[in-house]
Amino acid sequence: GNSVTQMEGPVTLSEEAFLTINCTYTATGYPSLFWYVQYPGEGLQLLLKATKADDKGSNKGFEATYRKETTSFHLEKGSVQVSDSAVYFCAPNWGGGSNYKLTFGKGTLLTVNP
Amino acid sequence: NAGVMQNPRHLVRRRGQEARLRCSPMKGHSHVYWYRQLPEEGLKFMVYLQKENIIDESGMPKERFSAEFPKEGPSILRIQQVVRGDSAAYFCASSPRRGNQETQYFGPGTRLLVL
Numbered sequence: 414g415n416s417v418t419q420m421e422g423p424v425t426l427s428e429e430a431f432l433t434i435n436c437t438y439t440a441t442g443y444p445s446l447f448w449y450v451q452y453p454g455e456g457l458q459l460l461l462k463a464t465k466a467d468d469k470g471s472n473k474g475f476e477a478t479y480r481k482e483t484t485s486f487h488l489e490k491g492s493v494q495v496s497d498s499a500v501y502f503c504a505p506n507w508g509g510g511s512n513y514k515l516t517f518g519k520g521t522l523l524t525v526n527p
Numbered sequence: 528n529a530g531v532m533q534n535p536r537h538l539v540r541r542r543g544q545e546a547r548l549r550c551s552p553m554k555g556h557s558h559v560y561w562y563r564q565l566p567e568e569g570l571k572f573m574v575y576l577q578k579e580n581i582i583d584e585s586g587m588p589k590e591r592f593s594a595e596f597p598k599e600g601p602s603i604l605r606i607q608q609v610v611r612g613d614s615a616a617y618f619c620a621s622s623p624r625r626g627n628q629e630t631q632y633f634g635p636g637t638r639l640l641v642l
Contacts, residue, residue, distance in 0.1 A: 445627045456531075456618055457570070457633040464628045502569060508627030511583070513560065515631060517569035 415441050419503050419518030426493055426525050434488040434521045436477075436503035444505035446470075446479055446486040447515065451500045460488075460501070493525045529554065531621050531634035532601075539640045546606040546613070548637045552621030559602045560631055561587075561594060564616040573617075576602060609641045 420435040438444060445464040449457040461470030466481035475490045486503060503518040532551040540546050552559050557578050562570040563586075573586040576596035584594065591609075596602040606613055616638045620631035 447630070449633075456533075456635040457620075459630050459632070462628075462630065506627040512627040513558065513575050513583070513622075513625050513629075514572050515560075515562075515570075517562075517571070519567075519569045 415439050415444075415505070415507050415516060417503055417505050417516055417518045420521055421519070423522040423524060426523070428495055428525055428527055429492045430525075432488070432490040432493045432497075432523070434501055434503075434523070435485070436487055436518060437483070437485045438503075438505045440484045442507055442509065443481070444507045446477070447504045447506065448475070448477055448486070448488050449502045449504055449517075451502065451520070453499070457502065493523070495525045495527055498523055498525045531619060531632050533617075533619050533634035533637050535637060536635060537638050537640070539642065540609045541642050542610055543608050546609050546639055546641075548604040548606075548617050548619075548639070550602040550604070550619030550621075550634060552602070552619075553623075553632055556621035556623050556632070558622045558625055558629075559596050560620045560622075561602075561604050562618045562620065564618060564636075566615070570618060573604075606639075609639075611641050614639055614641045 417438045447462045448460040450460045461472040463470040463479040469478045500520045504515040559576045561573040564570045574584040574594045575582045591607045616636045618636045620633045622629045
């Protein structure tokens with residue numbers, strides 16, 4: 414079946430470091446791809462999304478490009494801040510008959526130290 | 528425009544009691560989704576509802592769990608005779624339309640603890 418694999422954490426970085434969190438998915442169809450962020454004790458917020466190949470989603474300095482050839486949607490940020498400390502989830506939506514269902518990765522905990 | 532609202536934010540129940548979780552979608556959203564997050568895991572889809580209809584409940588345990596989204600009022604996720612394994616965070620999301628490009632907007636969650 415469809416699945417998504419996220420880089421396991423935890424990830425600990427110093428402020429202003431470069432961030433990459435890997436996300437790959439099974440190559441079944443052409444899903445829409447989402448990154449959500451969960452701050453401590455809160456719900457999930459959409460960080461960015463891309464709905465077709467080669468699209469780049471971006472928000473708050475974060476970017477991710479929909480790579481069909483490698484079935485990947487890696488999250489990047491050039492210079493992280495302490496306030497970026499959170500759990501990040503990659504979540505494809507495969508569409509088709511279940512085009513309402515997000516499938517979440519296990520999440521990657523990011524801690525940014527001053 | 529208020530976001531998705533969930534209450535209570537925290538709920539403590541003893542084994543065998545009932546838990547009732549409420550979700551008010553964003554204004555203008557008629558599609559509601561419930562997800563469960565077990566400790567240190569990602570979210571798992573439970574159920575998708577539109578007003579007065581359950582569209583897909585394939586992610587819900589077949590016993591003790593039920594969901595509704597009435598014509599008036601919030602969506603309710605009901606867990607009867609709770610057990611310790613039901614302890615989790617339950618998130619509701621809503622969207623204005625159905626489709627794989629649609630963004631789902633999440634509420635703050637209800638954290639259920641079963642003693």
